[in-house]
Amino acid sequence: MVGWILKKILGSKNQREIKRLKPIVRRINEFDEQLKALSDDELQAKTVAWKTELAAIPELPDQWAKLDEILPEAFAVVKNAARRLTERQHAFAVCDQPMTWNMVHFDVQLVGGMVLHRGRISEMATGEGKTLVATLPLYLNALTGKGAHLVTVNDYLARRDADWMGELYRFLGLTCGCIQHDQPPDIRRQQYAMDITYGTNSEFGFDYLRDNGMAATREQQVQRGYNYAIVDEVDSILIDEARTPLIISGPSTVSTHQYDKWKPLVDQLVRKQTMLCNRLASEAKELFEQGKSDEAGLVLFKVKLGQPRNKPLLRMMEDPEKRKALEKAELSFFQDTRKEELFALKEELFFTIDEKSNESDLSEQGRAFLNPDEPDSFVLPDLISEFTEIDLDPALSDEAKEKAKVERQQHCDAQAERIHNISQLLRAYCLFEKDVAYVVEENKVVIVDEYTGRKMPGRRWSDGLHQAVEAKEGVQIDRETQTLATITIQNYFRLYHKLAGMTGTADTEAAEFHDIYKLDVNVIPTNRPVARQDANDRIYKTRREKYNAVINEIKECHARSQPVLVGTVSVEASELLSRMLKREKIPHNVLNAKYHMQEAEIVQRAGQPGTVTISTNMAGRGTDIKLGEGVAERGGLFVIGTERHESRRIDRQLRGRCARQGDPGGSRFYVSFEDDLMRNFGAADRMTKIMERFGLEEGQELEHPWLNKSVETAQKRVEQRNYLARKRTLDFDDVMNNQREVVYTYRNDTIDSDEPRKLIYEVIEEAVPGKVKEFLGTGAAGGEGNYGALLNWVNITFPLGLTREKSQFETRTVDENAQFLIEKIKDAYERKSSHEEPTAVKSLERYIILNAIDRLWQEHLYAMDALREGVYLRGYAQKDPLIEYKTEAYDMFVDLMANIKNEVLHNLFRSTSNLQAFENFLSTLPQFLLREHAPGAPTATGNTSDVVAGNAEGDGEVKLDLAPVRRDVPKVGRNEPCPCGSGKKFKNCCGRTA
Ligand code: ADP
Ligand code: MG
Numbered sequence: 001m002v003g004w005i006l007k008k009i010l011g012s013k014n015q016r017e018i019k020r021l022k023p024i025v026r027r028i029n030e031f032d033e034q035l036k037a038l039s040d041d042e043l044q045a046k047t048v049a050w051k052t053e054l055a056a057i058p059e060l061p062d063q064w065a066k067l068d069e070i071l072p073e074a075f076a077v078v079k080n081a082a083r084r085l086t087e088r089q090h091a092f093a094v095c096d097q098p099m100t101w102n103m104v105h106f107d108v109q110l111v112g113g114m115v116l117h118r119g120r121i122s123e124m125a126t127g128e129g130k131t132l133v134a135t136l137p138l139y140l141n142a143l144t145g146k147g148a149h150l151v152t153v154n155d156y157l158a159r160r161d162a163d164w165m166g167e168l169y170r171f172l173g174l175t176c177g178c179i180q181h182d183q184p185p186d187i188r189r190q191q192y193a194m195d196i197t198y199g200t201n202s203e204f205g206f207d208y209l210r211d212n213g214m215a216a217t218r219e220q221q222v223q224r225g226y227n228y229a230i231v232d233e234v235d236s237i238l239i240d241e242a243r244t245p246l247i248i249s250g251p252s253t254v255s256t257h258q259y260d261k262w263k264p265l266v267d268q269l270v271r272k273q274t275m276l277c278n279r280l281a282s283e284a285k286e287l288f289e290q291g292k293s294d295e296a297g298l299v300l301f302k303v304k305l306g307q308p309r310n311k312p313l314l315r316m317m318e319d320p321e322k323r324k325a326l327e328k329a330e331l332s333f334f335q336d337t338r339k340e341e342l343f344a345l346k347e348e349l350f351f352t353i354d355e356k357s358n359e360s361d362l363s364e365q366g367r368a369f370l371n372p373d374e375p376d377s378f379v380l381p382d383l384i385s386e387f388t389e390i391d392l393d394p395a396l397s398d399e400a401k402e403k404a405k406v407e408r409q410q411h412c413d414a415q416a417e418r419i420h421n422i423s424q425l426l427r428a429y430c431l432f433e434k435d436v437a438y439v440v441e442e443n444k445v446v447i448v449d450e451y452t453g454r455k456m457p458g459r460r461w462s463d464g465l466h467q468a469v470e471a472k473e474g475v476q477i478d479r480e481t482q483t484l485a486t487i488t489i490q491n492y493f494r495l496y497h498k499l500a501g502m503t504g505t506a507d508t509e510a511a512e513f514h515d516i517y518k519l520d521v522n523v524i525p526t527n528r529p530v531a532r533q534d535a536n537d538r539i540y541k542t543r544r545e546k547y548n549a550v551i552n553e554i555k556e557c558h559a560r561s562q563p564v565l566v567g568t569v570s571v572e573a574s575e576l577l578s579r580m581l582k583r584e585k586i587p588h589n590v591l592n593a594k595y596h597m598q599e600a601e602i603v604q605r606a607g608q609p610g611t612v613t614i615s616t617n618m619a620g621r622g623t624d625i626k627l628g629e630g631v632a633e634r635g636g637l638f639v640i641g642t643e644r645h646e647s648r649r650i651d652r653q654l655r656g657r658c659a660r661q662g663d664p665g666g667s668r669f670y671v672s673f674e675d676d677l678m679r680n681f682g683a684a685d686r687m688t689k690i691m692e693r694f695g696l697e698e699g700q701e702l703e704h705p706w707l708n709k710s711v712e713t714a715q716k717r718v719e720q721r722n723y724l725a726r727k728r729t730l731d732f733d734d735v736m737n738n739q740r741e742v743v744y745t746y747r748n749d750t751i752d753s754d755e756p757r758k759l760i761y762e763v764i765e766e767a768v769p770g771k772v773k774e775f776l777g778t779g780a781a782g783g784e785g786n787y788g789a790l791l792n793w794v795n796i797t798f799p800l801g802l803t804r805e806k807s808q809f810e811t812r813t814v815d816e817n818a819q820f821l822i823e824k825i826k827d828a829y830e831r832k833s834s835h836e837e838p839t840a841v842k843s844l845e846r847y848i849i850l851n852a853i854d855r856l857w858q859e860h861l862y863a864m865d866a867l868r869e870g871v872y873l874r875g876y877a878q879k880d881p882l883i884e885y886k887t888e889a890y891d892m893f894v895d896l897m898a899n900i901k902n903e904v905l906h907n908l909f910r911s912t913s914n915l916q917a918f919e920n921f922l923s924t925l926p927q928f929l930l931r932e933h934a935p936g937a938p939t940a941t942g943n944t945s946d947v948v949a950g951n952a953e954g955d956g957e958v959k960l961d962l963a964p965v966r967r968d969v970p971k972v973g974r975n976e977p978c979p980c981g982s983g984k985k986f987k988n989c990c991g992r993t994a
Pocket of ligand 2: 130131232622623
């Protein structure tokens with residue numbers, strides 16, 4: 001309360017921050033006045049002068065200070081240039097369409113630009129002209145000569161905005177380019193070399209991965225650093241897309257799946273369960289009819305456990321009485337005291353499926369059905385006790401114990417694989433609905449994005465789920481893929497020295513932007529007051545009633561020629577509405593965010609009189625809807641939401657599509673108890689109570705501000721949960737990120753080095769002592785060393801021709817022996833390469849290191865994937881998966897770095913840039929070595945041109961599948977503390993089953 005009063009008096013923090021920028025706006029406008037007197041040449045000369053001045057400042061902080069100093073004048077220069085282009089009605093082309101420049105920055109746009117320059121998020125409503133706002137800080141920050149990037153949500157917008165705003169930059173003497181999906185590397189390099197570059201997050205991110213993880217020479221790299229980036233539609237990119245890391249993958253070398261083998265059995269099992277659940281459902285119905293609603297609720301609960309999307313169950317849920325009975329049963333079972341009863345209940349089914357946590361479990365019956373002879377083949381053995389037993393067995397030698405353990409481990413792995421396969425198949429059958437979660441096209445399973453309804457060809461679910469769905473649909477099961485390089489969007493953007501963002505909707509997620517990206521949000525006032533009228537939600541019991549009401553509303557708008565934009569959450573819903581409209585003979589357009597450019601054209605027309613446009617969430621985002629003639633008098637564009645989205649932000653985004661720049665406009669959401677949000681997050685429960693209070697009858701609709709609040713409470717819960725999931729993804733990726741930085745730096749140092757031999761010698765100096773210690777221990781001279789083994793290793797790794805007598809290992813300390821070998825190896829290496837052409841040797845040396853890094857890093861990524869999945873199993877053993885993951889990942893990384901070095905050593909004398917030279921070299925070696933240790937001559941790497949092309953084996957080129965792979969996200973465990981901060985367990989609080 002006190003806070004509220006203070007706010008009234010002092011204004012919010014945001015208002016104060018914005019107010020503080022007002023004097024600078026005044027100064028910019030004063031400069032703009034003065035600049036009017038200059039000729040074009042004089043204005044353009046400013047750019048050159050600033051660029052020169054900034055280029056002379058070596059340190060980044062000093063450059064930034066300078067930028068702050070010149071900001072008012074630099075912004076004024078940009079605004080003044082925009083004014084000049086407007087005055088002369090400058091004509092040009094944008095995406096091959098004629099265009100006339102007609103914009104001069106408004107004051108609020110100057111404010112937005114300053115916020116962006118400060119590395120914050122500008123929240124500016126749709127239609128406020130963010131594209132133009134970005135020109136101010138981009139111009140200013142590009143003056144450093146280090147490049148400035150603008151990140152868009154799709155390729156079309158990158159090109160459109162680069163063409164459009166490029167006109168202004170070019171007028172001022174800066175270059176501007178854009179990255180497009182189909183550009184070859186040399187064009188990309190050109191575009192990155194421009195002062196300002198537009199492009200999508202995935203193009204930027206993949207270029208980073210290719211540059212740092214795959215390029216073998218500087219010339220193959222296209223980017224030139226990460227100075228300043230503005231992310232347009234920043235919520236969409238940093239929040240919605242944050243759950244899908246960018247992954248470059250190739251076909252996996254190992255494939256272990258048995259989906260096709262298990263499919264027929266799982267098919268039958270699912271059918272048995274369906275029959276069982278249908279029978280239970282009709283049993284429940286009878287019990288209801290006999291007035292035994294408690295018993296009926298229990299039976300329904302069982303159906304829900306076994307088949308949450310069971311059709312008769314869903315139908316019964318339309319009845320508030322029956323719903324209540326089920327909820328009552330459910331609530332009572334999730335009390336801790338009834339755990340065993342719950343377990344017994346589950347055992348009456350073949351398996352259970354949890355819709356919220358996306359998990360499935362086989363019961364005893366289910367296991368017996370799948371493998372009647374050996375039902376235990378679906379239970380993980382207790383490895384720890386088995387190991388202890390082995391250890392305690394006096395009859396076994398150490399070697400036999402080791403062997404037995406390896407055997408048990410393998411048995412366990414096979415078991416785990418089988419369980420995993422079955423559980424993925426069950427999820428594929430019971431939770432992933434065809435035509436909702438995916439479609440089948442041309443014998444392929446294509447994922448449909450749950451947020452946008454857009455098909456995502458090329459993306460695959462990971463962890464075998466995609467193969468499981470392929471098996472279910474009976475289409476070709478593709479090889480599993482293996483990660484070759486990966487980064488999350490978040491970590492890509494963290495590379496930038498300065499990051500900023502803009503969007504119409506950031507405020508509701510301000511905490512997340514602050515915590516994760518250190519980005520603060522400033523809400524910029526609109527240029528004109530907002531005239532949009534948001535009506536209360538209308539709430540119905542069933543989807544059917546809801547859609548009928550939506551159609552009626554559309555009909556009414558259409559009758560008075562008011563344009564309508566209808567937002568849906570899925571392709572399925574879009575198509576359903578479209579069919580209903582066809583029946584009513586109402587002409588309309590449907591957008592599914594697939595063809596960005598055509599879509600932009602359709603969306604542009606969405607404000608014409610009488611137009612009806614149906615669109616999924618993301619479709620046409622970034623394209624402005626202007627009102628047609630006479631539309632303002634009819635109330636402007638009307639937006640209808642057909643379902644409340646999981647997050648309030650997406651709803652706001654949809655509402656924001658109308659009433660731009662002070663236009664009239666309105667919006668309304670339609671909600672039903674059958675919507676996912678209502679079903680899963682307890683909203684329906686509370687609503688039912690409210691409904692009762694209102695005395696609502698069957699078939700009626702509800703509308704009250706209280707109800708909007710209730711929906712929003714449900715949304716806040718989901719937002720929290722999703723935030724936690726994203727944070728968790730990031731926590732896991734942070735571990736990987738540190739490792740990636742080390743490896744990529746090592747790689748780039750190798751590529752850049754003019755004297756790669758130094759790096760090779762560093763490896764020798766680091767790795768040889770380690771090896772020597774491995775054989776000799778850390779003892780002093782004359783200690784218990786394993787000299788023979790060391791000698792053997794030396795002679796199969798290096799052509800030194802050492803013998804027992806020559807080596808005299810016994811006479812030296814461990815350290816002295818290491819030093820002795822280092823000198824010998826270096827000496828031999830000098831001799832070897834003296835026979836070769838110096839530049840070729842350099843390429844070869846770089847290649848030996850790169851090859852070792854790449855091969856082992858990829859293996860490491862594979863192992864890390866497995867680890868990440870594996871640690872979740874340990875979650876059961878009361879250990880925090882993240883800590884487990886961190887510890888093991890660290891150990892694995894230490895091993896990785898050591899292995900890379902050993903591999904370099906190993907290949908040092910097995911590679912040559914020139915076979916002839918190698919043979920010459922061999923001829924200088926003692927003959928016995930040739931016979932014994934270099935059989936069949938070298939495993940040579942061919943010629944240098946292969947090396948330069950990064951193509952090690954000549955024919956072993958890796959085929960890259962550059963599409964990002966969708967990953968599953970770790971969820972909040974039911975027993976973890978609830979993210980809402982209540983202190984209760986998640987399952988007893990926000991995660992409580994509806
Ligand atoms: P946003 O990205 O904020 O939704 P856009 O950048 O797409 O908005 O711009 C919306 C429309 O407003 C565009 O048609 C643009 O031409 C127009 N516009 C932006 N700024 C100005 C301005 N200062 N004066 C006139 N028109 C402007
Ligand atoms: Mg925009």
